[in-house]
Amino acid sequence: MSIKKDFCFPEMFLSMNDLGWLDSNNIVYGESLVSQKYLWLYDMRWLTCNKVINYEYDEDESDSIVPFAYTSGGDKWAWYLEDKPLLPVVFCPHDDDEGIIYAENIEAAVFRQILEFASQNNFNLEECKSWEMDVQMAKKHLVNWKNKFKKWFKKEWINELDKLISSDLKYYENKFARHTGRYYVFITPEEANEKIEKYLNFDLLNKPFIWTIED
Template sequence: MNIAELEQKYNFKYPETYKQLAEDNMLNWGESGPHWFETTFPELKKNPPLLLFAYDIEIWNDQQFVEASIDEMSDEEDYRNIHHEYRFVPFAKNGSGDLYAFQFDLQHNGEVPLTFIPHDDEEAEVVAKNFQDFIFRQLLEAITEIDEDSMFYEDEEEDLKQNLFNQLRTHESYLTPRQIEILNEIYHRDIFEYTYKVPNGSSFEAEGLVTFDEVEKILNIEIGFDQLNKKFNYTESWIS
């Protein structure tokens, strides 16, 4: 099933940015398999597809995954018991099975917000007002902690930076000039160590190009809107 067929079947319209990415083959991470990292990844990182170097996200290129996920979420027997008023169209997942989805019931003035749906919690979170801002947020958050678990990690900082600038080059046409300017400035920084605190009061050490606190400030200024980071129980009505 292609994008047009999926839109017709479920009566929605993908944002133009997403359609352009699909047309540009930017959703394609290559054929998955046990040797993907050794054989496919070295070629992909020269011209990175969508969010290749983001943190723990897998973009779906096959619309059959989207179709299956929509059907599962609307099934009365689905364990998530999602309230009927929500219109989620997933497009990616992370390693834990949490989903990233367009939330069409929140669509306003042509903008379709993006929502994070955890696999083991009834509380979802709105993370961006449109797909462009979602890409920007993912690129920023990926560089708060740079370690051996980071996809773009390299032994030499120069090589790591090359991965980031390659990604910025292939993503520029889907971002605003201001977003490109911010990412470009941060990518030119040296990696530094810093301490951050989590809500329970614990402190942790990290290495990155930007701190969690700075990212939060940037996001509030650059992509802020009234629903940003709003959490809600998806088993209940939004207005309850």
């Protein structure tokens, strides 16, 4: 089973594909992620248009989704075909039949990824661990995303990126039942959620849905 014949790629995704941003063959190992032709994003590993077209669905996977990226943990990002013409982006965890509706469209999904990047434990002021980066490299990514997506992003989104680029890291504590996470962020997770609600809200935001074939 392959994607439905009447599926049409969003314009931004087609442009990204044509520019070579989605092709992992364009990654030059040993060079900075910022300077790559392939577009690194916080937790979206892209599929090219050709790979999307030739995507092979699992037996229990509904064809109401069209996967276009995946996470480092094997979860899927996809377009949801049950709400045309919006074509919202959904998150499909590999270990759960229930996903969430992540964003109204691909543009909003990328902007949300950037906000979540700025609010997670990706950074350090001193010695960086393998998954962390210093503030200079983080800001290079923010500038790169701003420059690449300004054609498609709303003005208020660009304004938020400018604020992130001009801000400093701040200490944050995330308290759980048995431990406290301590790290640095540009904005807190709570602030990121407020911005997502402010700029990206629509009727289906964060609503659950079943992305597998029900028995």
